[in-house]
Amino acid sequence: MPVLEPVPRPGPRASRRPPYTVCAALLLLLLTGCAAAGTAPGPGGTAPGPAAVRTGAHAPTGNAGAHAPTGAAGPGAAAARGPAAPTAPREIRMLGQMVRSAIPAESRQALVVTGNSPDSSEATAVLYTRDDPAVGWEPAAGPWPAHNALYGWTDEHRVNDLRTPIGVYGLTAAGGLFEAPGTELPYVQSPAFTASGEGFDGESLEGSFDYVIAIDYNRVPGASPLDPTRPLGEERGGGIWLHVDHGGPTQGCISLPEDRMEELLRILDPAKLPVIVMGDGAALAR
Template identity: 90%
Template sequence: MPRSGSRASRRPPYTVGAALLLLLTGCAAAGTAPGPGGAAPGPAAVRTGAHAPTGAAGPGAAAARGPAAPTAPREIRMLGQTVRSAIPAESRQALVVTGNSPDSSEATAVLYTRDDPAVGWQPAAGPWPAHNALYGWTDEHRVNDLRTPIGVYGLTAAGGLLEAPGTELPYVQSPAFTVSGEGFDGESLEGAFDYVIAIDYNRVPGASPLDPTRPLGEERGGGIWLHVDHGGPTQGCISLPAERMEELLRILDPAKLPVIVMGDGAALAR
């Protein structure tokens, strides 16, 4: 985690394989939250041997009161209405990454699913520890600002140095995902791109993570990925432990239009 008062002196550039360095301007070359908010409360304790209280209503009382009001579909509680409305109605998988604070590089990730619209969102995996950019979060990401863009983005393509661990997402295996050097805390970056999932910020959805196209312009950065955690802040990406990345790749289903919802807690509560 970044140490206050020393960030500016801890900005050694990532050393990336030449092919990848030419393609990317995001995590590789530029730039504890609450638990599952949608979890239902546990079942009430069963009182063994207890009798109904004196004056309890008989079975006819419920009929007299009429049918119960329908229950609204469950929402992801830490998300505010503005953020919720940005999730496409057709999406049935959402990875919510909540930063510890606007300037923190540490976060927590929880995967939610919405297989039954009448039931709503349910936590499916996590919480998992995560890292984001060295200087935290931003509403308007710029190249080399060392902040992670806040928002809701599609997850439509994956790749990595290693073979796909079994995923329905389009997957590109390439030596261009080789990375070396040290991160901001002096940790080795080797293996950080063994698995990556492209976050559809300033890129063509569905294209390879290595695609250099930047629809918003080069100055808005790009190459923002989910990738393997190397034990320290990123330049703009989200990182998860290797086993969690493997798990996520196996779970995400392009037919369910998966998205990532990411930002600090206050930003996500809007």
């Protein structure tokens, strides 16, 4: 009869643990797996490898541009940005906000006369049009050389001060010694526009009023340029016109070469409420 050896009883609970070396191996395996993944598991429970993270090969659907190279727009980028912002209407560049706001909203023609300096009698004129309010102001004619008053410009014109008034004024009537050159403005032809004598530089004034356009400073808009009415009073001066240049400073008017006056008369349209914007550069930038 075989001898039965006693079966050893299990020891304390501690004896059920795996040997220390086994635990260490398992822990090392787990740590090695996390380091290799480099990221949390994706939606399917599988962690993408490092190459997939760098290239975006496993980017979630709908976000294909998330890892696109710098400067490249992924699909749907334009839709994400939305429609482009509307472009603001063009303004007349040299005019400041205060002067711009003085131009009537309904005006679609503006002759801008910019003096060289506050005390200069030389200037430059450019005609702007605003046929499409959404587009804004665009140059239509010029630049043209011009003259203004002997002593330059003023914010408060007085009779015989030999300065041209700064501001924005309507252009509502015309006239001259010559017949109208096809203008739409109300036009008065009269021998009263005969000019004579000499200017400040000794130049002849003959022909200066062959064509004139009244500037609506201290006058009744739409009346003949010869109308003597002065709503602000006689001491504030008047008779400020655009007229033919005689080669030197004026007493207060703006003068342009004769061919430019003819061109301007043909272009100006009373239906577009034309205005003149005039002053030295610093005054117009206000």
